[in-house]
Amino acid sequence: MDGEEEPNRSVMVILVGPPGSGKSTFCEAVITASKRPWVRVCQDTINNGKAGTKVQSLKAAADALNEGKNIFIDRCNLEKEQRADFMKLCRSHTDIHAVVLDLPAKVCISRCVNRTRHEGNLQGGQAAAVVNKMLQNKEAPNLNEGFSRITFCQNDKDVKDAIKMYTELGPSDKLSSGEFGQKSKKESVQPSIMTFFKKSAREENKQKEKEGNNSSGNVSGNEFPTLAFPSISTSDFQFDLDKASDIIIESAQDFLKRVDNVRLALVDLSYKSRILSLVREKAVKKGIDSSRFITFVGDITQLYSKGGLRCTVIANAANWRLRPGGGGVNAAIFKAAGEVLEVATKERAGTLNPGSAVAVPLPSASPLYQREGVTHVIHVLGPNMNPQRPNYLENDYTKGCKILRDAYSSLFESFTSVACLERNKKQKLVESKEKTSGESKNNEEQEEVKPRNWGSWALALHNTAKDPEKHKDGLLEISDNLIVLNDLYPKAKKHVLVLSRLNGLDCLEDAKREHLPMLRSMHSAGVKWVNKFLREDPSLNFRLGYHSVPSMRQLHLHVISQDFDSPSLKNKKHWNSFTTAFFRDSVDVMDEIEEHGSAKLTDEKLLEMELRCHRCKSAHPNIPKLKSHIAKCRASFPPHLLQNNRLLSASNNGILEQIS
DNA sequence: GTTCTAGAAC
DNA sequence: GTTCTAGAAC
Numbered sequence: 001m002d003g004e005e006e007p008n009r010s011v012m013v014i015l016v017g018p019p020g021s022g023k024s025t026f027c028e029a030v031i032t033a034s035k036r037p038w039v040r041v042c043q044d045t046i047n048n049g050k051a052g053t054k055v056q057s058l059k060a061a062a063d064a065l066n067e068g069k070n071i072f073i074d075r076c077n078l079e080k081e082q083r084a085d086f087m088k089l090c091r092s093h094t095d096i097h098a099v100v101l102d103l104p105a106k107v108c109i110s111r112c113v114n115r116t117r118h119e120g121n122l123q124g125g126q127a128a129a130v131v132n133k134m135l136q137n138k139e140a141p142n143l144n145e146g147f148s149r150i151t152f153c154q155n156d157k158d159v160k161d162a163i164k165m166y167t168e169l170g171p172s173d174k175l176s177s178g179e180f181g182q183k184s185k186k187e188s189v190q191p192s193i194m195t196f197f198k199k200s201a202r203e204e205n206k207q208k209e210k211e212g213n214n215s216s217g218n219v220s221g222n223e224f225p226t227l228a229f230p231s232i233s234t235s236d237f238q239f240d241l242d243k244a245s246d247i248i249i250e251s252a253q254d255f256l257k258r259v260d261n262v263r264l265a266l267v268d269l270s271y272k273s274r275i276l277s278l279v280r281e282k283a284v285k286k287g288i289d290s291s292r293f294i295t296f297v298g299d300i301t302q303l304y305s306k307g308g309l310r311c312t313v314i315a316n317a318a319n320w321r322l323r324p325g326g327g328g329v330n331a332a333i334f335k336a337a338g339e340v341l342e343v344a345t346k347e348r349a350g351t352l353n354p355g356s357a358v359a360v361p362l363p364s365a366s367p368l369y370q371r372e373g374v375t376h377v378i379h380v381l382g383p384n385m386n387p388q389r390p391n392y393l394e395n396d397y398t399k400g401c402k403i404l405r406d407a408y409s410s411l412f413e414s415f416t417s418v419a420c421l422e423r424n425k426k427q428k429l430v431e432s433k434e435k436t437s438g439e440s441k442n443n444e445e446q447e448e449v450k451p452r453n454w455g456s457w458a459l460a461l462h463n464t465a466k467d468p469e470k471h472k473d474g475l476l477e478i479s480d481n482l483i484v485l486n487d488l489y490p491k492a493k494k495h496v497l498v499l500s501r502l503n504g505l506d507c508l509e510d511a512k513r514e515h516l517p518m519l520r521s522m523h524s525a526g527v528k529w530v531n532k533f534l535r536e537d538p539s540l541n542f543r544l545g546y547h548s549v550p551s552m553r554q555l556h557l558h559v560i561s562q563d564f565d566s567p568s569l570k571n572k573k574h575w576n577s578f579t580t581a582f583f584r585d586s587v588d589v590m591d592e593i594e595e596h597g598s599a600k601l602t603d604e605k606l607l608e609m610e611l612r613c614h615r616c617k618s619a620h621p622n623i624p625k626l627k628s629h630i631a632k633c634r635a636s637f638p639p640h641l642l643q644n645n646r647l648l649s650a651s652n653n654g655i656l657e658q659i660s
Numbered sequence: 661g662t663t664c665t666a667g668a669a670c
Numbered sequence: 671g672t673t674c675t676a677g678a679a680c
Contacts, residue, residue, distance in 0.1 A: 254679095405678095457661060457680065489662075551661045570662090571675075622669095622674060 009174065010065065010094045011036075013166070014073045014083055016141055017101030018131045020108030022159060026099065027072040030166045039064040042074040054085070062089050078138040080145060087146050097175070098141040098150045099162055102184045105131055109271060109297075133308030140183060152181035196263070196294045196309075225419035226263040228300055229315035230329045231275040232407050233382030233400075236317075237389060243401060245278035249286055251408035256292050258453045259416050265296045265311060267303065300329060301336035304372045311374065313359075313418060315411050318379035320352050320390060333377060337368040341377060352381040354391055355406030359414040376418045382407045416453075452506070454553045460488075462554040465501045477525070481518065484525055489568035491560060491578060494533045494540060498522045498557040505555045508546045508584060513597050516590065523586045526559040530648050533561070538650035541637070544586040547577055548601040557586055562614065562637070562647070564630055571623060573607045579614040582606040585646045614638075 015023040027040045041061045046052035057075065064071045077083050077098075087096055109131050141150050153159045158181055169175065231248065233239035252264050268276045276295045283293060298307040300314055316333045319326055322345050324334030334341055340363040349358045357380040368374045383403035384391050393400050454462075464471040464485070468478050476496060477484040487495040500518055505511065511519060523544060530542045541562040550556070560578060569575065576582060581602045589599040611626045612619050616635035620626035641647040 455661090455680085460661075568662095624674075 010068055011070045011097055011169075012061070012065070012073065012086065012090055012094055013071070013097045013099055014077050014086060014141070014147075015075075015099050015101065016077045016083070017103070018076055018078065018105070018108050018134045018138075020111035020131060021101035021103050022111070023074050023076075023101060026101065026159065026163060027074050029163045030072070033167045034169070036070050036169060036171050038072060039069045040072045040074050044075070054082075058085060058089065061086055065089055065091070065094060076134060078134050080139045080141070083141065083145065095148045095174070096146055098147050099166075100141060100150065100152045100181075101159065102140075102152055102154050103156075103159075105135055130306060133306070143179060148177045149175055150179045152179070152183050154182050154184060158182075196265070196291055224261050224263050225313060225415075226265060226309070226311045227313045227315065227378075227412070227415045227419075228265045228267045228296070228303055228309070228311035229378075229380075229411060230267055230300055230317050231279075232315075232317050232380055232411075233384065233404055234275050235328055236326070236386060237382055237384040238386040239383060239400060239404065240385070240397065241275050241278055243397060244404060245275060245282055247401060247404050247408060248275075248279050249282045249288065251405060251412065252283075252293050253286060253288055255409070255412040256289065258455065259412075260453075262416065262419055263292045263294075264412075265294050265303075265309060267296045267298060267300045269297070269299060271297045273297070299332070301332050301368060302372065311372075313376045313378060313415055314368075314374050315357075315378045315380050315415075318352055318381050320354070320381055322346075322349060322352055322358075322379055333368075337362060337366045337374075337377060340366045341368070345377075345379065349379075352379055354381050354383050355403040355410065356381060357407065357410035357414045359418045361418070378411055378414045378418070380407050380411045454506075458552050461497070461499055461552045461556055462506075465499050465554045476529070482522055482525055484529060487558075491566050491569040491574055492562065492564045493537075493566065494542070494559075494561040495566070496526075496529055496559045498526045498529075498559060500555040502555070506553045507550050507555060508548060508589065508599050509601060511555065511589070511593060511599060513593060516593055519586070519590050519593065522555075522557045523590065526557050526586065527648070529559055534648070534650050541647055541649040543578075543583070543641070543647060545583045546586065546589055546599075548582050548584055548606075549604050558583075564614070564627075569623075569627070572609075572611060575611055575623070575626065576607045576609055579612070580606040580609060585644075587644050587646060 015026060017023050024040075024042065024044075027038075027042075031038045031040060039060075041057050041064065043054065043057045044051050046056050046060060054075075057073070061071055061073060073086050075082075077086075083098070090096055112131065140152075141147055143150060151162050151165075153162055162181075165175070231244060234241055234244045248266060252266075256262075256264065266276065266279055270276075276297065280295045283290075283295070296303070296307065296309060298309065303309040303311050303314075314333065317329045319330060324342060325331050341360065344363055345358075345360050348360050352358060357378050359376050359378045361376055362369045362374055364370070366374075368377075383393055383400040385393055385395065385400060387394075393403075460471075464475075465483060468475060468483055474486040474488065475483060476486065481501050483499040483501060485497055485499065487497050500522060502515070502518055505515055505518070526544045530544070533540060533542070542559060543562060544557055544559050546555070546557060558578070564575070564578070582604070584599060584602070592599045610619050611621075611623065613626070613629055613633050613635075615630070615633050615637055617638065618629065618633075620629055636642075637647055645652065
């Protein structure tokens, strides 16, 4: 051009694209028909037909350049840094080009899967994971990296055109400089996987940053725990795929509705997995949030290392003996986790019933912990429809579906508890680090508290407390700090609730010393109403108290007459929640908090107890019988209730007036 | 928390 | 056949 004798300017073409994007095909097509001498540097085959190292590739490229050849760099080259080393080899007489094979990830994945004897030996489930992981980090090449020309290809036609262009490029021809073709918008492909990935990518970056300036900064309090789980019962246990996929979707949807800040990934090994595609279709139909639920193709024991998907908890489709082996996911997980998992499992449980799950903390010695970051394995046992296996259900899908539902819900429940547990631990670590940098004041094994997830129906009182004007019906008294209202379904002739309006005081468990003034004013508001009721009907007796584990959010004191004469009292749970130790008398609660800082809570199992008369303690077979008994039982109340003003009646009314 | 209902208990 | 409970759905 400027008169200098330099007929053979060489070209280095750096191909950019994930596995399956057609890089090798591109090179072959050009090389076989081109008039220029080309060398293809392919890392996948550079080592005598086998995969080699980057150093080998660099050496081969340098040699070819010295011989004045044109070269294709046939490796993924998705990141700037990976490309830079090859570009450095070039001297001034070499043009550097990029050809970006930016085809839909789906296309690349299915090509990888179909080509089992591909040089890079990527197949099946790994393919999707690898492609996804790579695309997550891709950086489109830019002219200021040093390229004189960049050609973007988004589809087969673009690729064909580019091949033609390079094939026809004669020894003395020069392609014009600049960017050509359509640059892809970042998220053109597999949006569901990408949205799901985004968060973990962000976390990972944060993690990297922290590790950069802090030697052991391994805590990021706001990462979302992810549970990876295989489809239960559909493989060896031969459960109907269509039914199973419905159950997976419903269970996941229900779970995600109830629990925030967690994610689920259904994992299967093969891209052709029928259950995965069924679930995927149904998830779209049902509009499941794709940033919180995905189907993922990959090996559940290598999700992070091979797929870039960080899952702190993985589920195992276990057998009832909780033993290794048997093939499939169970064998794979036990193998990958090492013997420590067997030992840890034995410590937790001997066997497992169909429909249940058991979470096992994974010892940090386990390779699965170290390599993949898995902290827990949850063993799940689903229903069996395979006559060759134990507990065969003889095609009884009514039972089968129920058990499968149970299996998923126990799995998800276990996940919440271990996920929360981990999060709390981390939070505490962070807090104690922040507070006490020098002092050695760490209570490592503190009690783990799991936050409660309230269903939408459990928020009625909470909403009333926030905005009483909106929910006026049934309200007897409104003040700045509390509300008195009739229970919507009174379990006795007189049954009112004294509702705290404090934010964050959701239940008895939350009540601490700082809440004592509130508890006292709730109590005296209650007593005030009792006195009013006693004036109207002196035959009544009252108790004031809290449910150990309430169904409704927002601390509320029950003020209830002891006749229990109400059509709304219908079942065992109703009865036992007011007549067993599950009901905590307000006076005792206040004493306990004053003395110990918190109130004693009793187990929900009390609600399942046999039905006994609250006066004479006689047992009754069912609710109707019990009700007809209590309608006429005149026995005096148990001595316990007669102490400490637990029971309020017209006879101790005088004392009450003084107290209130 | 309630409602609804299958199926257990009688 | 009827009564009652327990569990799912809301």
